[in-house]
Amino acid sequence: MRTMTRLILFLLLAFVFAGCVRKPLLYEWGSYEDQVYAMYSDTGKVPVEEQIENLERDYQAARSVNKPVPPGYHAHLGYLYYQVGKADQALQSFATEKTLFPESTRYMDLLISRMTRT
């Protein structure tokens, strides 16, 4: 019986520690991946304007806790702006993605040049 109690105590402790050791996330994710999913899901179809609102809200939330938004966030938002005809905001979002993540430079430059060519 005593060994049983010990075992339970040990397991409880193990759970608690596992919780503690969990690393903090690098980015404030908000609903970014849900917005991506919403784009394709028939059942969870969300209008583009609403997807934009959700992402803008996430951005404010991330700023308020001083955490960066994830890679691709600004580029995705730019893509949504583009879909509703807000070209200036789209271009600005692509530029922001590039500033925050220089790894995206080539791709963002390509998108920007395609948008400004016409």
Place this chain on the structure above:
Amino acid sequence: MFIPYGRIGMLASLLLLTGCLASQQNIDYTAFRESKPRSILVLPPLNNSPDVRATYSVLSTVTQPLAEDGYYVFPVALVDQTFKENGLANAGEIHQVSLDRLREIFGVDAILYITVMQYGSVYQLLSSEIRVTANAKLVDSRTGQLLWSGAATASDSEGGNNSGGGLVGALVYALAKQVAGSVGDQGHTVAHVTSQRLLQIRPNGLLYGPLSPFYEKTEP
């Protein structure tokens, strides 16, 4: 006749041990460490399941684990759109695009090719479960070298769903679960777990990327 039970036992346990070791194969990370990828392009996954939703459901669950590992992850939906605008309508065609072309468009270091093997309801004799199984391989965009490969699965009935009630009870339960599950896309919830398991830092998993504070510090 003398039978050396002791030796047989020893041999048997040795065999068991080697069995365990063999199944826990260690991945060779030499190419991965040399390649030092900073950015990963995830292509829309190939779908080997009967559920057409699998490709985009899984695609929208991979960014978080990869980015938290420390990689720049290209915006998956915008990337998909770029392919579509270039006349590539489905994952099968996209997976055929040459590495040179991908590097030219995206300036990317490594490409992640995912295949969804199972997505959604898997029927068993007395129960049905929602299962998502996927495998992935990471390829260097310059050399074409395989940097890593892995697989993962997840199910909504992990931890068991023995609710009792005997044979009839179990059948009714399985049916009820099926109908309830067909309303939304239950596979999506499970897909999150599968992607996490597949792509997070773990033994035999991906290595930390340059955007992580643990990059080149901790071995998985």
